[in-house]
Amino acid sequence: MTASPYLGEVVAFATMHGKERLAREAFHDVLGARVLAPAGLDTDAFGSFSGEVPRTRSPLDTARAKARLALARSNASAALASEGSFRSDFGWLTRHQELLVFVDDVRRIELVEVFTGPVDLPPARDVTTGERAVAFAETMGFPRQGVMVHADRAQGTEVAKDLRTPTALAEHVDRLAREGASLTITPDYRAHRSPARSDVIRRLCVRMAERLATPCPACAAPGYGRTDVRRGLPCQGCGEPTELPIADVHGCASCDATHLVPRTPPLAEPRWCDGCNP
Ligand SMILES: [Zn+2]
Ligand SMILES: [Zn+2]
Incomplete structure (x- = not known):
């Protein structure tokens, strides 16, 4: 814990409905940081699930704008914001994408953690x-x-x-x-009215805290972690590359350092191969 770059620091969470509580434990236990919600933020002004305020920016830009607002309205030098999107593709399966953005103005880093998965809630x-x-x-x-x-x-x-x-x-x-x-x-997908979405945000907060506790091996900036995936896992049957990930790309938010972390297993089953299973 003494190594934490955020020990004793305050992180502002851009929320009107208590999302800061979802980050508190991880940011305290992993980083020794305190998470507060600036008073009087109107995050619904960026768009709402009820559709009363249309969303005009991308989810990532919305989350960034919320984090910026939290920085402007607090004494914190770092802020968190999350943005959820819910899409029903076939009328019955709803997919949830949740972005958690961390912005640190002092160290000039921005990190994004993403969750994508099906929602165990019915559509309209x-x-x-x-x-x-x-x-x-x-x-x-x-x-x-x-x-x-x-x-x-x-x-x-x-x-x-x-x-x-x-x-x-x-x-x-x-x-x-x-x-x-x-x-x-x-x-109602608002986090304070949706236990399932709250759980997703809490898990992203754990991932974010752990990532912030990981220094870059080259420049020591906090936040070294997975930034991308590389596709092309070879097919077991014919050896041709498939669309499955072969490795994760880990990178630094501050310098150009990256390295590859191979995925296991090292070969793809032929059913994922365009050649063997067209
Ligand atoms: Zn094949
Ligand atoms: Zn670095």
């Missing part, structure tokens, strides 16, 4: 009664996992995000249905 569903709304919400773990109710009416779309109990959800849906609204329920 239309509902017509409170009873059906509650039954659907409970399949995704409501009320621990939150829901958003989108109501389309002649006077426009309205999104309810803070229905915390089955009774409140049922009453809301029944009332709007009586008023002739068409209603759609989606999972």
Whole structure:
């Protein structure tokens, strides 16, 4: 711990809803740093899951902008921000990409850790009664996992995000249905209303803290770690390169140092090979 470059330092997490709590343990245990959330940040101004504020920048640029705002609104010289995207490709499988960005203005480094994976939450569903709304919400773990109710009416779309109990959800849906609204329920992906997303952010914070504790072998800057993958793992059958990764590229956020870390196993099964399994 005495080797930690962030010992005793404060890191600002750009969040309105307590994401700093997801980073605290890792940043304390691994780096000896404190994580705080600057007061009064409006991170929804960068776009929201409910769609009320459209997202105009890429997820990475959004996360960077949030981290910059946290730096501007705090005394910290380093900041964290996360940005999640959720996409339903085939109507039933939702994919989650979460980016965690770390910006250090003193050492002039920026690091990004990424999670990509399927979400164990259902995509949007239309509902017509409170009873059906509650039954659907409970399949995704409501009320621990939150829901958003989108109501389309002649006077426009309205999104309810803070229905915390089955009774409140049922009453809301029944009332709007009586008023002739068409209603759609989606999972609430905001971290403080989604245990699954919170877990992903917490794991990224662990990875980020461990990476910050890893100095570059060439220049000793913090944050040496995986920056890329190299594809072309040879096929077991014919020896031709496949699309599977052959190695991870580890690199420095400050200088040009890199090295390759080979993946195991050293050969790809022929089913991944365009030649053997076209
Ligand atoms: Zn082959
Ligand atoms: Zn370096």
